[in-house]
Amino acid sequence: MGETVSLGDVQETLMIPLYGRALDARKSRSILGDERAAELVDAIDYDFEKFRGPSLGGSVLRASIFDEYVREFLGKHPDGTVADLGCGLSTRFDRLDNGRVRWFDLDVEDTMSLRRKFFTDRDRYTMIPGSIFDTDWYQQICERSGPMFLLSEAVLLYFPAEQVHAVLRRFAETLPGAGLALDTGGPAMMNTQDRNPVFKALPTRMQWTCKDPATLEQFGLRLRESRTFAHPQPSVARTWPWRYRCLLRAFEWAPPITTYKLNLFESESG
Template sequence: MSERTNPEDKIDVDLGEVQETLLIPLYGRAKDAASRKSVLGDVKAREIVDSIDYDFAKFRGTSLSGSVLRSSIFDGWVREFLAENPTGTVVEIGCGLNTRFERLDNERMRWFDLDVPDTAKMWRRFFSEGDRRTLLPVSVFDTEWMDKVAETGGPWVFVAEAIFLYFPPDEVGAVLEKLCDRFPGSLLLIDSGNSSMRDGMDKNAAMKRVTARMKWTCEDPREIEDWGPKLLETRTFASPQPEVLRTWPFTYRHGMRVVGKLFPPMVNLYRMNKLRLPEK
């Protein structure tokens, strides 16, 4: 996997400040795929990284492996949803260049990838729509996209991984309240970070290389309930689902538990959350 080349056939990156952050987890998954004991086995991510003209090598540190572990936790929840609802609908909010569809497709589900136009344009270079997969090239805050999703009849799970952190809390709350109104009883998967995480972004080896910064902070995931959803589970890298933990290499499986016991504030900076939208 080349980290920096510039041949004429490479694809240029033309993304906004927030959208550029998608390249960090993409590179994390690509590096994971190249490792001897891969967590996700995301070969597609390696192919994409090799096709893009970008200095991925500037991204270093724990954010790369952390993005992989985070995706495995979200994957676990989506797998659980699809096991119970094999013909259900998955909505990937801020899909970026995520390959979750490729990782989890059961050949029966309905899938929506949603992202802003510049990212959607890049998405089309690597992925294709189909009978069960639809790209929605629109901002999550332009809530007319919900009309298209509602046509499937559900049940629905909405996945927002590393998206809402970068937007003001009033905008995040408005979208979540709208989801509660339009899709009662659905699942919402969302990550959250507290103010200490925000304040440390300039020291983060990967995040300091991009411009976007956190705008929404959440000291306790139960704060999300103020917007309507009910918190069902909250996970950290030290407390993934047991079935997900078993897929992690020894270093992560035991190392994160040790960190969690010795330095609880460190692992509690950032959380992955599973919520239920209220029934009407």
């Protein structure tokens, strides 16, 4: 009998990328090679097979683009601090640990208590139970002075625009000069959720529509890069199967591709 789960509606969405990474790990040519995700899927008593469709593979592509944003940061700042806000059951620290980074994973209480069944705090790695909308974790992640990188992958999309805008303003004010990676979805993505097979299996829906990530600069952020799945970083593209790359490039103009963006910001420095 596996580990049983009791999660809130938004929290349960963590099972989608977890299963996506597990399926990827079982392929002969895996993109992320996340064997731990496959072990977690085997260890958790949950109907993962209810999830179907391209969003499973999409969550792997997304994770690989976010990984590269963090790798680039650590390439420049090997002793920097990284905070993954709404980490779910991500294994990103294990994938990217350079032996020097100070890493924090934050997620809400119920997700964190599930996470703690499989992961433990270690030297340079700390899990924080809390909400991205709380304020007390900012001080904790500033334990080491120096460069800071925040990422929030497939989290803010689930919240109303006013709440997201307020938290972006707070990031910029509290952490000047920090990097921030986050994903945005335009109307073509938000208005078709009911047709997306993964969402047919879940009660929750995404709420925050953002057609143009450059509009977020009004909150004190500078947009450094904005990518779609048709234009990953070249080093990431090389890890994706050739047929994915060809298909995504062939349909780079199509709304399912253009509507979803993986963005890299920097908060204005002081």
